[in-house]
Amino acid sequence: MHSTLPYDPRRSRAPERSFVGRVGKWGVSLYTRGMSLAATLGSAVLSVRTPGVSARRVVRRVLLTQIFYTGFQAVTLIGTIGVLLGATIVIQTQLVVPSADSTLIGKVLIAVVLRELAPLVTAIVVAGRSGTAIATELGNMKVSSEILALNSLGIDPSRFIVMPRLIASIASVIVLMVYFAAISLAGTAAVGIVLSNTSLSGLQAGLAAALTPYDLVLFLVKGAGLGTIVGWLCCHYGLEVKSSPTEVPQMASRAVVMSLLGCVAFNTLATALFYWTVGPPLR
């Protein structure tokens, strides 16, 4: 659970001298941080079941605002990156395999854009754009005692603060991934037609041949997982701020770094597991 202490200025800072003592201290610290991380996610998920019709209405409004900031406002940026990356992939494919036909280009696009770039790039953009905003906002709320004020008014911070941001992050990452993939494939098709002899119908056929139902599952699993990681870690590190405004940028930076690490690790794990379990149909 998060510390709700407004400040903690007098913690013991006596250095641990023995090796065993230091390892023990590190282990305890690791365990505490793990439990705190789990509590942030757990309390947000469980807060969905908290009763209160009017509270639900207020939280829904917060959720819509968060979806607007996290999802809608990122559309232009995601679209631009999608077109440019899609074009780059086609150019590189043409350079490496000049004789590439539409089937091969289709396979490359599905493998690179749909399965890897769309989830990862979208999550990175959301973490960089909204993750920093979330961590900074929550950190400032902690410093100015706004979280304590919510608590005093009987408003659950995990329900009012964390849960809407978590859901908004998941929904935004999934929708933006679809948008990224669509824009990227459209950009790819345009560049492919200009650079090579590939026809639009040929490319469509290549994409259709390479696309399998498993891709949809992988796409959704990655979207939900990456969205959860970004929303969860950014809320967690924002709420980890104790009392000083100087902690806010430090925690915002840590939130984004940990989100990026988490996203890359999750993406690799999801890809490896997926290809290991349903690999043959994807080849």
Add this chain to the structure above:
Amino acid sequence: MLENASFRYGTLWVLLETSLHVAAGETLVLTGENGVGKSTLLYLLGGLLPATTGRVLFDGHAPNVSRPSDLVRQGIRRGFVFQHGALFANLTALDNVLLALRYHADVLGLDEQGIAKRGREALHELRVATTDFHTLPAHLSVGVRQRVGLARALAVEPNFVFMDDPDQGLDETTRELVLDLLVRLRDERGMTVVLTTTDPEVVRRLDVRVLELADGRLGSLRRA
């Protein structure tokens, strides 16, 4: 309210096994030197901090720091006035007051009209100008912010009110307003009020039980 409660920051004990009962409708003043832990004790009494040992009870109900809405559903409403306002920076003065009313509208039995009416009344009572209703806290003066904080705390018609140095940094007029309000809370509304102060004038005007915090222990200074 406090049952054998202790509290520490790291290795430093702020409160040592202390029991304190505040009767329903009583107004209690906590005093002590700067940095002695008055605000921490108030946070503890208000259920905003979990006690290291012992517990805090409101009419027999223990607060859950991670799910404070449980208390409201059990009929326990708290109003807390923070030293520096702690207003929600992204909400206007009026929305600051309305937030808790909207959140608990079903428990409080309020419709949208009732919510707006009660929020406006609370601000008017604290003499917040109508022109400030739709202003963000950053654009309000310290005195107005403090009054909005008071209005936010009182709008939910709390059974328990906690105030952390409510008259600090206020001009004479606003200070008088706050002192008058404190006297009215003591006499009229039947709310249990606990406040911290270092101002002898507040102690004199309220003329109620005063406890002094020193070295982690509460000592009775004076009983009215």
